[in-house]
Amino acid sequence: MHTYTNAFVVTVKESPNDAELVSHQLMIRAGLIKKMAAGVYTILPMGHRVFQKMIQIIRDEMNAIGSAECTLPVTIPADLWKKSGRWDKYGRELLRFVDRHDRPFCLGPTHEEVITDVVSAYVTSYKQLPMTLYQIHTKFRDEIRPRFGVMRSREFIMKDAYSFHDSAESLDATYAAMQQAYHRIFERCGLTVVAAQADSGAIGGNESVEFLVVAACGEDSVLVNTEAGFVANSEACPTLDPGIVHHVSVPPYAMIHTPNCPRITDICAYRGIQPNVCLKSILIMVNDAPIMLCLPGDRDINEAKIQRLVGAFRWATSAELTHYLGCSPGYVGPLNTEIPVWLDYGLKTQPHYTCGANQDDHHVVNVSPDRDIPHGQWADLKMAIAGDPCPSDPSVTVSALRGIEVGHVFKLGTTYSQAMDATFTNATGTRMPFIMGCYGIGVGRTVAACIEQCHDDNGLCWPAALAPFHVVILNLCPKNTDLDPIIQRLVAAIESWGYDVIVDNRPDSPGVKFNDADLLGFPYQIIVGRKTLDSGHIERKCRKTGETIGVSVTQMDVLKSYLN
């Protein structure tokens, strides 16, 4: 029999003041997790049960689409990561260390290299494809700033699946099946998710969809237009060419003196103009050669778009700025320079702009991009924001939502298989690299997102699918042994109906038990106490609605219909 004593129920009244999110506070107060270091958590028994239920749902759905579970090592030799090229590219999120023989290793933040290595050792023919492997295991990413409990931790549990194919069509089929499975998984957890077009980021590849739980505390921003059926991560959302041609005549551009105006806000204040009529110029370095990016003064660069356009890049240093343009930061402009220039489509909106003059304390006014920057190439450079025209229907605009990224699917293509020389023989007898997909779900983050959606002032309020126990029996008079047989019969009956049940057997006062039961959020409470002895009735209370129903101990079977 599960009791509060043996199940390690460790609730606390006050949560540490470093917990900001409701989900983080409640997970600590209910004794689900305990912090060990920044972004590193112990999952306590109550939390473990919730995680296991989540994991079992994921496992069911992964198995249902024919993928096979395995467990990949957390400790990965550097050589494998050097093969894919990521040992040098991944940066400091990758926790590296050496063993006693000074051999370099890393803790796996993701497992494309490992799985590619494993599969290429065994799969040599197209006849063995397609195939999908997955694991549900611990990952480590040395986040710049872990926060929000298990929502953004450094060590975390993730379901990651990898599929291998001999054709793009085959990948498409698995990619679609996986998304269907994701929708079923999140639905079974009681979560409402949106699927958004996303940027594939550090993983690489060419197409990806992100699954987000809409929540104010979400760290991701998505842009949506429901009528147009459009949902995209703001990082991945295109901005459109407005196609405006101006017919007003703009006077020739002219340099003006603008002392101490290095920032857009300075020049706006000095000239009495708005940021959207300023042209912001940014110098980047690609393979140590300068490239200039120009965009409207009120908009921000989208680094992912730049990377797609020019490849890997870095921001120019002040010294490089001075070397190539002869001015300090703040006075950069696209005129009179041999440096290649990219112009954001947004610069077609106004007939003319004010921009830096490549000379300290000077700007240029009346700059008409088409006329004055003929060497500039037009492109989409900026971050999309709410109010921009919707990419799938420019007659409407997009609005912004915050979301928690709980799942992500990617089409990797041959990025890893080519780098690692992982090949098979196809039907015509030629060797070709595997076409791959990869698919992740953050287990802890999904649990936390679920709590963000399911709680009230009294505590957690689990959906039946994730509750650590479906039913709690509150024994209000634990010293009265007359109640013991009733409780034993109840436990046996409830378990025979297929529900898990825990008994609060502590010698505390009733108020403590009611409050803890509410805090822990079991879907149903069964209350047994003096009233039971007096009247022969037990009570069943629904956590979510507060609805209470009395049931005679002589007719326990009717309880079954009140527990779902």
Next chain:
RNA sequence: CGGGGUGUAGCGCAGUCCGGUUAGCGCACCUGUUUUGGGAACAGGGGGCCGCAAGUUCGAAUCUUGCUACCCCGACCA
């Protein structure tokens, strides 16, 4: 990595400015009695390297310096 803040009992905090009995409070914990349908009452009790180290001083939780951990904000957009 830059800026700010905090480390005192298991948890939440006071005390630090202005050095001076035995370092306090609430919750939790232990013993006993009475309680027991929404965080019980009384009585008694235990628990501290005051983050670590060095320094100043007759004397340091308190002052100085260094280190460390944790939290918050920001992070190449000129």
